[in-house]
Amino acid sequence: MSLSTTTRRRVHRAWYVAAVAFVAILGAAGFRATPGVLITPLQDEFGWSTGTISLAVSINLVLYGLTAPFAAALMDRFGMRRVVAIALLLIAAGSGLTVLMTASWQLLLFWGVLVGLGTGSMALVFAATVVDRWFVRHRGLVTGILTAAGATGQLIFLPLLAQLAEGPGWRFASLTVAAAALAVVPFVWWLLRDRPEDVGTTAYGDRAASRSEANEHSEGAPSSGGGATQERKTANAAVRAVTVLAMAARTRPFWLLAGGFAICGASTNGLVGTHFIPAAHDHGMAAPMAAGLLAVIGIFDIVGTVASGWLSDKIDPKVLLGVYYGLRGLSLMVLPGLFAATTEPSMLIFIVFYGLDWVATVPPTVALCRRIYGADGAVVFGWVFGAHQVGAAFAAVGAGLTRDHLGAYDLAWYGAGALCLLAAGMSLAIGHARGR
Structure with missing residues (x-):
């Protein structure tokens, strides 16, 4: 076998x-x-x-979102490896320190601020940055796979955490999360690299760059890619994040994307992710069983998100968003009638459907940000994701107050369903992306 054949078959x-x-x-x-x-x-x-507890969740969700655009710029300035490693350490510190809580303000600090900053420094913006830097081919597919990682984490952790909370206690659950976050840090530091040129290669599928690089080496000319990279690295991360926001805020697609994604956050992390288990508990369902249902959402979320990434490479992303939001809104309208002490077939159907749709909105949203805003797409998506988490925070607090004052969550489910139908219309109104 020739050397060239071996090189072609080597995993990129x-x-x-x-x-x-x-x-x-x-x-x-x-x-x-x-x-x-x-x-x-x-x-x-x-x-x-x-x-009170929902307020801590809302602080977490807001910081999770508003940290994202700055994290994208920080990854340009300091590199993905450093930012992600520090983020995981913040998550571990926040979750570990909760076991020492004695007052509600400590919950706001540990659970809200520290973990919010840590998770906001990676997650979906991290995924978008990896895809933008390392892939030209299969961008939608890889975006879907990385987005599904969050669902996989939910699938792994939710049943375990529910059992720990019911058995040894919630402190054991928090310490388990801290240990898991710490365990990932060595792998990030050892294997993650910031850009293809750092290891002498090009992005996967970037044949034009590969040919250009070959020509430059053959002619003895210096590569021109390093200048742009260095310029991005030396730029002030906060200034760049705000500058990109000011640019994007002058365009209509940004507000439609941000508004729709805010509703997305309200109907997923803020409402279902935060309040599904206590809502099921109100109807007599045991917490581990309800957590198991959320884990099933995680299973089908993996399938739905990867499929959505694949579809985003083939179908107009705005059409996908319109369909996803519309179907999600209709499903939330019927949810209040599905709760019971036991898991009925109708609830299982909802869980499967909602799982397929959970974060299927992410790949088409990332694709639209990339098409419309080009090289600034990852930072723009960071701000759009910030809107997602602001929406989630409002929903987390709003649903908690609804439960406290009305004794039930029904109004929260119906309201979220109506908002999703609005998001479907907003997505279809985005129009054609510039430069498409």
Whole structure:
């Protein structure tokens, strides 16, 4: 076998980077899965209201979102490896320190601020940055796979955390998350690299760059790619993030994308992710069983998100978003009538359907940001994702207050369903992307 044949068959370095990114996002997802599991135990031990605990969740969600655009710029300035490693350490510190809590303000600090900053520094913006730097081919597919890492983390952690919270106690659940986040740090530092040129290669599928590089080497000319990279690295991360926001905010697609994604966050992380378990508990369902249903959502979310990534390479992303939001809204309208003490077939159908649709919105949203805003697409998506988490925060608090004052979550489910139908219309109104 010739050397050239061996080289062609060698696995591209981009796939190793994607693999470690998947593991890192999976590790961060551990604490993202805990709010719904811990609400009832914290109420039982400290007597805190649903609204108080939901406020900590909302701070977490807001910081998770608003940190994202700055994290994208920080990854340009300091590199993905450093930012992601520090983010995982913040998650571990926040989740570990919760075991020492004695007052509600400590919940806001540890669970809200530290973990919010840590998870906001990676997750979906991290995925978008990896895809933009390391892939030209299969971008939609890889975006779907990395997005599904969060669902995989939920699938792994939720049943375990629910059992720990019911058995040894919620403190064991928090320490488990801290240990999982710490375990990922060595893999990130060892295997993750910031850009293809750092290891002497090009992005996967970038044949034009490969030919240009070959010509430059053959002619003895210096590569021109390093100048642009260095310029990005020396730019002030905060200034770039704000500058990109100012540019994007002058365009109509940004507000449609951000508005739709805010509703996406409200109907997933903020409402279902935070309040599904206590809502099921209100109807007599045991917390581990409800957590198991959320884990099933995680299973089908993997399928739905990867499929959505594949479809985003073939179908107009705005059409996909319109379909996803519309179907999600209709499903939320019927959810209040499905809760029961046992798992009925109708609830299982909802769980499967909602799982397929959970974050299927991410790949087409990333694709639209990339098409419309080009090289600034990852930072723009960071701000759009910030809107996602602001929407999630409002939903987390709003649903908690609804439960406290009305004694049930029904109004929250119906309201979220109506908003999703609005998001479907907003997505279809985005129009054709510039430069398409």
